[in-house]
Amino acid sequence: MLDTLDRSVQPCPECGTEIRTDPRFVVWCAACDWNMDPGEAEETPGRLERLRRRLARQHGEKLLAEVTAGETLRPRRDGASVLAYTIALAVHGVTAALVVTGILLVVLGWGSALPLVGAVLLGIAWPLRPRFEQLPDDEPVLYRADAPELFALIAEVAEVVGTAGVHAVVVTVDVNASVSTYGLRQRRRLEIGLGLWEILTPQQRIALLGHELGHYANGDTRHGLITANALRSLTTWWYLLSRIPQPTLGEVALNALYLLPRCAVQGVLILLDHLTLRATQRGEYLADSFAARAGSTEAAMGLMDRLLVGGSAASALLREANTKQVARSGNPAREEAWRGLWKRLAAHMDSLPQSEYERQRRCSALRGHSVDTTHPPTHLRRACLLTGAPTAAEVVAAPERQAALDAELAKVRETLAREILNDR
Template sequence: MTETAGTARTVPVAERSCPDCGTTVVGGGQYVSWCAACDWNVDPEARDEEAPGRIERLRRRIARHAGEQLFRELTAGTGPVPGPEATAGPGLAPGAVPTGAVPAPGGAAEGAVPGTAGPESGTGTGARRGGQGGTRSGAARKLALGLASLVHGVTLALFAGGLWLLVACWGRGALPVFGALAIGTAVLLRPRFGSLSKATEHKVVLRRADAPRLFALLDEVAGSVGTTGASAVVVDADTNAGVTTYGPRGHRVLHLGLGLWEILSPQERLALLGHEFGHYSHGDTRRSFVVGNALHSLDTWRHTLAPERPDGLMDLFVNLVTAPPRLLVDGVLALLEHLTLRDAQRAEYRADAAAARVAGTEAAAGLMDRLLVSDGVTGELRRESVAARTRFGGARREDPAEGLWERLAAHAAAVPEHEYERLRRAAERRGHQVDSTHPPTHLRHRRLMCDERAEALVVLTPQRAAEVDAELSGARRTVARELVRG
């Protein structure tokens, strides 16, 4: 893909040799030239993937370490993990994934495949380790629940104390003012059920009556992983997707980013849906009402107590006064995230296994590759938007929104296998993660390779895929027009 995921434009070159080992390099032209034998120039930009902010950098470091540790535990009872040399075939460099190679899904403990043994359900060393891990996870969940309840207790105490100051101390100087501030803060920090209207503001929303075939597909995929489907689908241009809940009854809404959806094959789309719904068929402490809202409250506290850039003595004084509670909030947040990290990452591995079970291992592995090029897809959408607003390409097409998603899909389909392999290796070097709650992407991909191949439980036939596309056609046009208008 041209300039995809950090790749750089290079001048087309004839066959050349690696300056380090002399092997013929791959790539060139639109893609980075690199050596598959010694990894020369595999990551020419060597981008700093660390997110800005001390807390976020700490989150990612902890998540990377925890993901590696959990990966070792999950694979302990399934035999040796395929390493770089184990996956190399004839004529391929160590670490290369052969074109058309089919990785396999996670073990039974992560995929809940009846009749199979996994690292935490079998006997021997793997089972013992799994039992210890289960004990640790259970204790961590209880501690997380207790800490989250304490956070909500502080919110409740603020509300009760503010109400007392407002009522009992009315007319006693500034005390009622402090009471009103305490009540306002408590309202801001209160647990929330989520609102569909706020989540869908300025976005395209589909209901069952609008797209019955799409919702039937969602129900089938959700049923295949042991959960229920969505009540609404929100469509936008993001290169992402997700399922969230709203309302007291926990209705689900699927957020479908066309920037990702449109570059996937039909089976990869099923893998995406299987992964997202898979989060609700396994335990994920961070998605619970109590813990999830506690994390939100702590983030609100951090934003409220964030230091201001000092422009005078008053700003310095305020920053100094708010430093102790800010450090306390940071500490509580770090502790709560640490207690829930293992469950969150285990849920990601299980969701990957659910994706493989629904759509087949090949589709689940293909989805992982598409995640690696998501930055490039986002960049391509941005270029389309800029070109439309500056009238670039106006002679070529009257309506820049027409055919936008087809051009994006063709752009992604043009990425050769050697470029995907380069991105895999570069991601492994960087410890690439989707965000601070996800295990490293290369470990998720490798985890899919640790067991036998899974055949798809659901197959999206060309006819059915066309019917779903037809129901999304209106949303695709609307989102494309909004995108090119900026």
């Protein structure tokens, strides 16, 4: 399904400058920024979210100033990281204390109400327990034997980054990519969203691998097993102690009882969030530098631009799914629509006008846009990549390698295309 292009010209209502419009995207003026960000007023983040965004911008600007001044980004264990790790251990200590106390009350308190209290404590401790991610059952998972060329490419990029490769690759339909660990042995997992992979050039894909694998090498404490689970536990505490809306008389008393513990949990959560945020932001800048080293500065910038307009890719996939649902049964063209899905997506993204990229860049600077509140604002990441001389690629996407990668991912492409179009 290729978009029909119907571009026209109109004057800007603010400054009169000629605007070339595309009906698929927001009409705006590059000369005076008229209508550049019509959706800005729709966002109403909460207090904690606003604090995180403000800190993300502050830390991002400070780190960018350091890089601009000639300081080299590198993984760093500072006092904030040590304090964050100590607080995280204390949070887990509270969970362990609940478990131990609960077990003792259940075992030693027979003949009284103590076992009931112990059971309550164990019930509270259960959602607070540390979690070990597992590989998904509902997404394709590739191992080295399934995709030797892909794993060889990952290993080559990992060597450039200065880390090891991964044990498994999870492929999804998302316009995203990420790395994590899974299981008790904390094996490495790379998640690749075909919604992103398929709209990148071969060199941009290498930059993507460099960025994601760089997270294993950048010393980010926030996403480590201890700190990440502590943040999850604190968030769970915050939920358990949250204020009951429109309370009854008895619930008013309960809200009052929860007030001080809730404030304490919120304070610790904000503190731990603040202590880990700078290291996480540094880690993102480092991951961007690894992307440039592996795939080139040009490819890393192209990757960032694609991520900026990733919403258009997600919308295109949604339109494909909706079109398939309303298509008449028995239409051969629609019944076999999954075959060209990824090519149509790439063609759609290639048809995006440069004005839309520029609009998204300006919006990112205006809003302080970032992937999430742990990332530096995107416009600061772009500025950091442009600091200094451009970097050449250390890993090159040869045509024969690309052909081999396409062959290895062919079955996964078909599976996920059918899933999107509900054509299994």
